[in-house]
Amino acid sequence: MTGVPACDVHISSRWVDILLQSRAPFRALWMHDMPHPNMPPNLPAHLVVFLTNYHRASWGVAAEEPHSEVIGDGVDLTLFSGMEERSSTDLVWISNPDRGLYLACKIFREQILPRWPDLRFVIYGRSAIYGWPGGVERPHLPPPEWLEDGHIVLREPLPKLALARELMRAWAMFYPTFWPETFCMAALEAQAAGTPVITSVIGALAETVKGGICTNDFVNAVSQLRNVSRWRKLSAAGKEWAQEFSWAAIAAQWEVQINNRIQEVVQ
Numbered sequence: 001m002t003g004v005p006a007c008d009v010h011i012s013s014r015w016v017d018i019l020l021q022s023r024a025p026f027r028a029l030w031m032h033d034m035p036h037p038n039m040p041p042n043l044p045a046h047l048v049v050f051l052t053n054y055h056r057a058s059w060g061v062a063a064e065e066p067h068s069e070v071i072g073d074g075v076d077l078t079l080f081s082g083m084e085e086r087s088s089t090d091l092v093w094i095s096n097p098d099r100g101l102y103l104a105c106k107i108f109r110e111q112i113l114p115r116w117p118d119l120r121f122v123i124y125g126r127s128a129i130y131g132w133p134g135g136v137e138r139p140h141l142p143p144p145e146w147l148e149d150g151h152i153v154l155r156e157p158l159p160k161l162a163l164a165r166e167l168m169r170a171w172a173m174f175y176p177t178f179w180p181e182t183f184c185m186a187a188l189e190a191q192a193a194g195t196p197v198i199t200s201v202i203g204a205l206a207e208t209v210k211g212g213i214c215t216n217d218f219v220n221a222v223s224q225l226r227n228v229s230r231w232r233k234l235s236a237a238g239k240e241w242a243q244e245f246s247w248a249a250i251a252a253q254w255e256v257q258i259n260n261r262i263q264e265v266v267q
Contacts, residue, residue, distance in 0.1 A: 009258060012045075019044055026262050034180060035059050047261045049254075051183035052204035058180070069257050072208070073183045074250035075242060079164035080192045089118050091174035091198075094163065095125045095186040097140035099179035100200075105142040105152055107176050111219050113151055116226070120150070121174060124166065125186070126157045167193035172225055175199040176218055184208050188245055191238030196225055211238015 010024035014032050016039060029045040035058060048068045050056035061068050091108070093101060101123065108121045127137035146152050158166065167173070173190035181187075181203035188208060190197050197212030198221040199205050206214050211234050213221040225231045243249075 009262075016043065026258070026265060028258065028261075031055065031059070032182060034182060046265050047257060049257070052207045054204040054207055055182040058182070067261065071250060071253045071257070072245050073185055073188065074247040075185070075188050075192050075245050076160075077192055077242065077246050079161055080168060080189075080194075080242075082168075084165055084168035087169050087171050089120055090170045091119060091121050091172050092167065092170040092190075092195075093121065093123045093125050093174060094167070094189070095175060095177070095179075095184075096130070097123075097125060097127055097137040100175075100177040101125070101140045102142065103178070104174060104176045105146060107218055108152065108174065109146060112222055115219065116222065117151075119222075120153060122153045122155060122166075122170070124155050124158055124163060126155075129157045164189065164193060167195050170195050171231075172222075173197045173199075173212070174218075177202065177205075179203065181205055181208070187212070188242060192242035192245075194235040194239045196231060196234040196238060198222065198225070210241040211235060 007024050009026045009028070010019065010022040011028045011030055012019040012022070013030045016029065019027055019029055027045045028047040028049060029043055030049050032051065046067060048061070049071050050059070050061070050068065051070070051073055053063070053070055056063070056068060056070055093104060095101075105121065112119060128134070141154065142152050147154060167190055170190075170193075173187065173195055175187065175197060177200050179202070183204055187197045187199065187205065191209070191211040194211075197209045198218060199209055199212065199214055201214045201216060213224060213234070215221050225234070
């Protein structure tokens with residue numbers, strides 16, 4: 001049992017190989033990713049937790065199948081306490097560049113900016129936050145000439161608290177993506193900040209974005225948010241939705257599910 005200390009409950013995040021070494025009486029597997037071919041067919045866990053219904057279905061696990069549960073990701077709501085002066089012009093990107101940043105910049109330049117020349121697209125999501133070298137993100141970044149007029153702004157990544165404050169200043173999160181999100185923490189954090197999300201209809205985003213617009217018509221989405229009452233309604237809806245994903249609320253769901261499954265295992 002190399003590297004796996006003795007415990008009564010073992011929760012493994014993503015790593016099935018570690019769980020295979022465990023001899024804990026109760027084992028839980030916290031899934032985050034899409035299915036991959038190296039995953040063993042019979043997961044060695046008494047409880048398998050997925051992030052969304054879409055995520056669970058992508059693994060071919062039915063809702064009524066025993067020993068599986070959907071519990072969303074959590075967000076630190078304390079980061080979003082207080083107020084910031086809200087911009088009326090800044091859309092932000094805070095996700096990994098390889099999830100469609102070049103496409104988002106192209107849509108912004110060709111479809112959004114000609115109609116609303118006062119808007120800016122500010123990019124904070126960079127590969128460096130994953131510890132990846134700069135060359136990894138280069139194919140996904142806007143070309144230098146797209147930055148010259150100042151409407152697309154490339155920033156260095158920020159610490160979590162500083163990024164939270166920038167989210168609270170932004171007008172919207174702009175996230176046209178082709179990535180099959182299993183949850184999307186970036187969208188949850190934007191909603192916690194009261195910042196409406198404009199994003200694609202793909203993956204779990206229709207489940208996890210309640211304070212925003214899931215669409216493939218991004219011009220229409222921006223047009224809707226230019227209506228102040230619509231913006232305020234979606235901002236409030238996002239904040240209310242994010243309250244359900246405080247870490248305290250998520251931990252409570254975990255505790256209930258573990259206790260329920262332990263009783264089943266004992267019996």
